[in-house]
Amino acid sequence: MPLARICGLVGLVAAALTLVGCRSAGAGATGKTAPSGFRLAGLEEDFAPLAVSRRTEAHARYALGYLHLLHDELDDALAQFAHAARLDPGNEGLVLEVTERLIKARKTELAYEILTEAVKQPGASAILFARLALVCQWLGKTNSAIDAAKIAIARNPKLWLGYQCLAQAYFQNKQRDEALKVLEQASQQEGVDAGFLLDLVELYRTIGGPATDPKVKAQATRVLERVDTSQLTNPLWLQRVAELWDALGQPDRATAAYNRLLEQYPNLIEVRRWLAERYLRSADLTNAAVQLQLLIRDNPTDPRPYFFLGAVALEQRKYKEAIDHFNKAILLNPDYEPAYYDLAVAQLSAREPKAALATLEQARAKFERSFQSEYYAGLAYHQLKDYTNALQRLLAAETIASSTATNRLNHIFYFQLGAAYERTQQYDQAERILRKVLAMKPDFSEALNYLGYMWAERGTNLAEARLLIEQAVSLEPTNAAYLDSMAWVLFKQGQVHEALDWMLKAIQHSDEPDATLYDHLGDIYAALNQLEKARQAWQKALDIEPNDTIRKKLADTPTASGKSPP
Structure with missing residues (x-):
């Protein structure tokens, strides 16, 4: 032209x-x-x-x-x-x-x-040499990149791109130590802005590997400490500060930076979500709940905050609140399967087994049968004392998990299965499963006590039963149930005076009146021929929970005057 x-x-x-x-x-x-x-x-x-x-x-x-x-x-x-x-x-x-x-x-x-x-x-100018260094890197001209980057730094020591290109060129050339020297030189520059410092920390993270190199982590930390978040107004820089603190393994500082960001920009939902998850991971349930409530305020139709609020309430044993939150999560997202199972757990924890079964039936109608749907149904039937259905559901859960999720078949699961066998009077099966539990976790105090008490109650294997119960008591010396088991195995072995001491200790450590403890206490007093004390103990048991067997013992035991009760 x-x-x-x-x-x-x-x-x-x-x-x-x-x-x-x-x-x-x-x-x-x-x-x-x-x-x-x-x-x-x-x-x-x-x-x-x-x-x-x-x-x-x-x-x-x-x-x-x-x-x-x-x-x-x-x-x-x-x-x-x-x-x-x-x-x-x-x-x-x-x-x-x-x-x-x-x-x-x-x-x-x-x-x-x-x-x-x-x-x-x-x-x-320096920027031209830095741009040339960058292009040389991409073209694999490493030596030329190094030369150009050095000139860029010499002409403008505060130009970040020069250090970045030089350090990356050394690193690509497998000269990590030289790359770290460049970063150290950059860290000595005064009067640079937050962007320079943040880019420097990012490159320390990329090249230096602070997760595995304590020296590099310390250098990166010193640089990041120079960024004064109180003076930052750029939201992207504030977010980078938080992310870099998190990457350096200092979540508390990351949290502080995110909170600073939210002070200036309170509508950043993703930041609130990160904070909520951070608080949940660190078990700071109070602050997690605050952020989750704010997320709901900003977006009331998002089911996720309700789900996590339910998890927080469940952890805090606020079961009614947990039930409300999980129900809202399901209402907003009926296709989120885990919410059904967590709702069932909350209902079981609140001693609402029928409601839990209804929730699980909803899940079974909507999703494929799963380990959770069968396992939690087994626990619900156990609470209802329908032990036959409890055993059936637990066996179904075992079948599903054996082909899809064997990691779920842990000592907790088998403990529940062993208890179901015991409740259906299949004692040999119960013993087999509970021994399996103890092979998986020898210090599982609940299983030690359960198997020992099962034997003591039936008057079999009393020596081994006592050993198991002693182990359970050593693990939890103030557990009233274990102290009761210790008293009971001693009673079955004919050591009645020793049994009385343990039983009184069990009642002392019981959080609330327990009918079984007073029933056992009555039996021990009766064996010691302290009949009035026996009658008093049985009467307390009946006051707590009606029981025909205890009522008959009370009726058959003479009063202090030697007369049988009317």
Whole structure:
């Protein structure tokens, strides 16, 4: 295209020239005109006819490239932009803008050619050398990248891109120690902004591996401590501070940074969600609940906060609250299967087994049968004292888990299965399963006590029963149930006086009156021929819970006057 034709286009796209900041072909009062957003090299313009002509054509080429862009002709536009940059390599604004476009279009070799020529110009700035270093890295020209980055740092020690390129080049060249020296040099710069410091910490994280290198972690921590969050107003920087503290293994500082971010921008829902999860992970249930309530306030139709609030309430043993929250979560998202099982757990914890069974039936109707649906149903039937159905459901859960989730078949599960066998009077099976439990977890005090008490109650294996119960008591010396078992096995062994001491201790440590304890106490007093005390103990048992067997013992035992009760 003739130059005159090209120049004729300039007036049509004058606005494009101001966008890129191309220098005027003529001279201002000082011989310089600064492109918007870019520094000049600091030298006088060359006003030789050839230089002026090249700059004029560069303007025109850029304008033509802009026209191609307007018509979505990207390749033609880039060709004109590149031509413009070659014609005027001393125009840093033009070179940087054009090479950025070329890099985005993956024409890295062309960007490299233009930058190589641009850095030869007198007074070429640090940013040009840093850009060249970056391009050299991408092209695998590691040594050239190192050389260019060093010059960038020398010309502007506060330019982050120079350190980044140099450190990355060393790291790619398997010179990690040299890369860390570059980061150390960067960390010594004063008067840099928060962005510089945050980028530095990020590179420490990438190159240094602070998770495994304590020295690097300490260096990164010192740099991040220089970022004064009280002065930050940029939300992206505040979020990066929080994320970097979290990456450095300091969640409390991350939490503080996120709270600072929320003080300025309270509507950032994702930040609140992160804080809620963070508080949940650290078992700070109070603060977790605060954030979850705020999430509900901001988005009342989101089921997730209700679900997590239910989990918090369940952990805090606020079972009614947990039930309410899980019900709301299911109402808002009836397809979220875990909510049904957590609701059932809350209902079981609140001693509402019928409600739990109804919830589990909902889940079974909507989803495939699962370990959870069968296991929790087994626990619900156990609470209802329907031990046959409890055993049936637990065996179904075992079958499902054996092919889909064997990790669920742990000592807790088998303890429940063993108890169901015992309750259905299948004592040999109960013993087999409970021994399996103790093989899996020898210090499981509940299983030690349960098997020992089962034998003591039936008057079998009394020596081994006593050993198991002694182990349980040693693990939980104030557990009233275990103390009762100890008294009972001694009673069965004929050591009645010793049994009395243990039984009185069991009653002392019981959180609430227990009919079984007073029934056993009555039996022990009767064996010691202290009949009035026996009658008093049995009467207390009946006051707590009606029982025909205890009522008969009371009726058959004479009063203090020697008369049988009416």
